[in-house]
Amino acid sequence: MKLQVINSPFSEEQVKLLNELLPKLTVEQKFWLNGYLSAPQATIDGIVEEVPTAVTPVTKTVTILYGSQTGNSQGLAEKYASTLKQNDVEVTIASLAKFKPNNLKKTTNLLLVVSTHGEGEPPDQAIQFYDFLHSKRAPKLDHLHYSVLALGDSSYEFFCKTGQDFDEQFAKLGATRIAPRVDCDLDYDEPATQWFSSVQQELIQHTNDTPVPEQTTVVQGKSTYSRKNPFTAEVLENINLNGRGSNKETYHIELGIEGANFSFEPGDSIGIQPENEESLVDALLTSLQFDGQEKVTVFDESLTVKEALQKKLEITVLSKPLLQKISTFTVHKDFSKLLEDDTARKEYIYGRDLLDVIEDFAPFTWDAQQFVTLLRKIPARLYSIASSQKANSDEVHLTIGKVSYETNGRVRQGVCSGNIAERIQVGDTLSIYVHPNQNFRLPEQEDTPIIMIGAGTGIAPYRAFLEEREELGINSKSWLFFGDQHFMTDYLYQTDCQRWLASGTLSQMDVAFSRDTDKKVYVQHKIEEHAAAIYDWLEQGAVIYVCGDEKTMAADVDRTIHRLIEQQGQKTAEEAKAFVNELKQQKRYQRDVY
Incomplete structure (x- = not known):
């Protein structure tokens, strides 16, 4: 819009200059100029060369909270906080573990990014806040405006339940939604972006009556590689760590990352x-009676059906939502009964894949395009880094256990682990990216004692911890509990562990090999044996780490730790639970479980 000379205090030359300048200004520059010209005249006259530090007056304050187990929620929260700050919104960002629930009374606008852990449970750092909000102590929140972004995995029955629970409870307490909750699957980028766009419209555009940039690029680190743009890493080493005769195959993988600028x-x-x-894809195409070369559109990309099924879409995991989508394309009576019976459905899903469904419940009425539209993207597989970047700057090491089992007369393998075990050779490449996990970190103070508990591939992050300590020359108290099946064949990284014990990088180690004796001995039994010493370490400020299978090993260890604290600390069960929750709040009980 051009200024008019009539009734304007500007000359024609000034109007011309203004008309040339104004269309080129950004929203932020217009805000600044408005604030600058609104300042007292003496202030303006006094400015010659110094650039004013004052910026656009803040019109909104927002609190962003995150509850994260693996770091996804935290990463999104930090990204959104940065974007809002660039649009002159005053932002406070915090983990749910650090946020004092009573501060809800002082909060006007709240954005919550939270994942669901396990079978519908809050992540560790969100437990106390979750319990508070669902307790009688929770305040009325009529003044609060909020929105929830829920992260989850639709292969679990209680998909995004934690986010749903928070959303419903805020509403019950009287709060008003800024934007509707969005539930995100493992491939969360697009729905999360749409959610944040809706939130932005309410927080910025409607308040300032100015356009909101469609997207703000947030630079994170030096690397240009990410989950959406992975780095192609060469396989430098691929070694089976288990000895001959082992029931397991555990692979030590070394990947070259020179040029990736990973941090x-x-x-x-x-x-x-x-x-x-490929053989599974071919079998699926045969059962579906599809032409593998037929073109379909998947995520706005035109591919052959075979390319889509092999490279883009998940075909090995069944879930209730997927079965519900499939039900619209079949009238098979047994399929309907399966959906109606939760117990039968769970039993059927366990260990089976999409090929089983096609073979068991044909015929179906879909065409190729309709079929591929039902499926989600193949989610990336996350593996704990088993090396220190300080010790191996151009490499990253992983510890990957092969998943293999037989169900319904057919041998199945893990999508990623099976490929690495059966097909990946030195010189081949893998598409990778770094996934930060702020919730599994060495203590900031080097003299803090650490207790590391893991079984099988759960030793991976501790190899990175100890390599890092070795590189930095740290010899403070450290204790490793490791378990597997057999001493002779399954003692992963035994040589490394012996070296660290000899050098003082690792001060104590206890091992449990469950199948070497008639009585099975697991890491939790070793913890019980050393209960008094472990409690003494906790009183000295030690940090406990647990890495491994969530449903068995990690759950058993958690129960053991509660019992240890109850007995050694002479506490009630409730007091022990509160003690453990406090450890989690202080990041002195950290878990990386899967």
Whole structure:
């Protein structure tokens, strides 16, 4: 819009200059100019060369909270906080573990990014806040405006339940939604962006009556590689760590990352973008009676059906939502019964894949395009980094256990682990990216004692921890509990551990090999044996780390730790639970479980 000379205090020459300048100004520059010209005249006259530090007056304050187990929620929260700050919104960002619930009374605008852990449970750092909000102590929140972004995995029955619970409870307490909750699957980029765009419209555009930039690029680190743009890493080494006769196959993988400009710390993970096994894809196409060369559109990309099924779409994991989508394309009576019976459905899903469904419940009425539209993207597989970047600057090491089992008369393999075990050779490449995990970190103070508990591939992050300590010359108290099946064949990284014990990098180690004796001995039994010493370490400020299978090993260890604190600390069960929750709040009980 051009200024008019009539009734204007500007000359024609000034109007011409203004008309040339104004269309070129950004929103932020217009805000600044408005604030600058509104300042007292004496202030303006006094400015000659110094650039004013004052910027656009803040019109909104927003609190962003995150509850994260693997770092996704935290990463998104930090990204959104940065974007809002660039649009002159005053932002406070915090973990749910650090946010005092009583501060809700002082909060006007709240954005919550939270994941769902396990079978519908809050992540560790969100437990106390979750319990508070659902307790009688929760305040009325009529003044609060909020929105929830929920992260989850639709292969679990209670998909995004934690986010849903928070959303419903805020509403019950009287709060008003800024924008509707969005539930995100593992491939969360697009729905999360749409959610944040809706939130931005309310927080910025409607308040300032100015356009909101469609997207603000946030630079994170030096690397240009990410989950959406993975780095192609060469496989430098691929060694089976288990000895001959072992029931397991555990692979030590070394990847070349020169030129990737990755930056990672012990505790972080590497994401690998996998592909489905070609023989499984061929069998699926045969059962579907599809022409593998037929073109379909998947995520706005034109591909052959075979390319889509092999490289883009998940075909090895069944879930209730997927079965519900499939039900619209079949009238098979047994399929309907399966959906109606939760127990039968769970039993059927366990260990089976999409090929089983096609073979068991044909015929179906879909065409190729309709079929591929039902499926989600193949999620990346995350593996804890097993090396220190300080010790191996151009490499990253992983510890990957092969998943293999037989169900319904057919041998199945893990999409990524099976590929690495059966097909990946030295010189081949893998598509990878760094996945930070701020919730699994070495202590900031080097003299803090650490207790590391893991079984099988759960030793991976501790190898990174100890390599880092070795490189930095740290010899403070450290204790490793490791478990596997057999001493002779399954003692992963035994040589490394012996070296660290000899050098003082690792001060104590206890091992449990469950199948070497008639009585099975697991890491939790070793913890019980040393209960008094472990409690003494906790009183000295030690940090406990647990890495491994969530449903068995990590759950058993958690129960053991609660019992240990109850007995050694002479506490009630409730007091022990509160003690453990306090450890989690202080990041003195950290878990990397899967």
